[in-house]
Amino acid sequence: MTLIPNYLKSSFFNKDYKTPQWIKEKSWYLTKTSRRSLLKSAAGATAIAALPARSFTMAAQNKMLNELTQEPWLTLDATLNHLFPASPSGPSAKDIQALPYLYNIVNIQPTEQAEIEFINKGVGWLNGYSQSQLNKNFIDLTFDEKENMLKAISRSQAGENWLSTLISYIFEAMLSPPSYGGNPNGIGWQWLQHQAGFPLPPVGKRYYELPGQQNISLQEIPVKTVKNIIKPTKIVQGSKKS
Numbered sequence: 183m184t185l186i187p188n189y190l191k192s193s194f195f196n197k198d199y200k201t202p203q204w205i206k207e208k209s210w211y212l213t214k215t216s217r218r219s220l221l222k223s224a225a226g227a228t229a230i231a232a233l234p235a236r237s238f239t240m241a242a243q244n245k246m247l248n249e250l251t252q253e254p255w256l257t258l259d260a261t262l263n264h265l266f267p268a269s270p271s272g273p274s275a276k277d278i279q280a281l282p283y284l285y286n287i288v289n290i291q292p293t294e295q296a297e298i299e300f301i302n303k304g305v306g307w308l309n310g311y312s313q314s315q316l317n318k319n320f321i322d323l324t325f326d327e328k329e330n331m332l333k334a335i336s337r338s339q340a341g342e343n344w345l346s347t348l349i350s351y352i353f354e355a356m357l358s359p360p361s362y363g364g365n366p367n368g369i370g371w372q373w374l375q376h377q378a379g380f381p382l383p384p385v386g387k388r389y390y391e392l393p394g395q396q397n398i399s400l401q402e403i404p405v406k407t408v409k410n411i412i413k414p415t416k417i418v419q420g421s422k423k424s
Contacts (some may be wrong), residue, residue: 194307194341204294205343208350246285254305258284258348260321261308264328265345266352272373275352283355283364284348297347304344311335 249255259281268274275281288298312320312331320331335341355364357371359382365371371378 192307193310194304194335194338194344195311196340199338199340201339201343202296202300204297205300205347208347246282246289250281250285254302255281255285257305257309257320258301260328261332261345262348262352264325264332265349273356273369275355277366278352278356278370279364279366280352280355283358283362284351286363287351300344301347304340304347307340307344308335 250259259276262275262280262284266275266278266280268277284301287293288301308331309319311334312318312323315331315334316323316327318327320328323331332345336345355370356373358364359378360366360368361382368378
């Protein structure tokens, strides 16, 4: 039996790491839709409905702004912006407010504790690897150095899962209604040339302001109800309209 050094057990390169079920479920969803099709068509009502509703209260704003200037958020911010950088063709992670959106996921919404721990552990693993290679934390690296570090960890299962988790939340921040923290002024929709085709929640009726603050799950809706809501369009023979 080969013993794994302690420093590898607490890193992206732990060979005993096994992909958690919640990551497998997210990976299945992204695989079935594909990231490319998600960006092209997921801005529509169908894809938005598939993304969980997220939000953060005004009372938490000051606390959030203070914590975002500290770790692990500084490293997460650097990572998000490297994964989705500014470009002439579209908005960046900063533009779509991916970091505040992720803060909401970790601190306010009912997210699985295992996922929260994995996001935070990844920051420690990334900085530990960066220190072992370049004697610097990730946020202090040059662009090329950050690129090399992220490419290196992506070759491990844990590293690939960590980066995929962050990318999935970048997509959510870009595609969800602005009242939930990301996509300010619909910047993501504008980039995709999408006109939101569903009522947007106004102040006073946003998710976190509703009684009970309950997440909506499509699995909780009976199949018969869904069929009644989404009725097939009747096609009249000889008509060009459906």
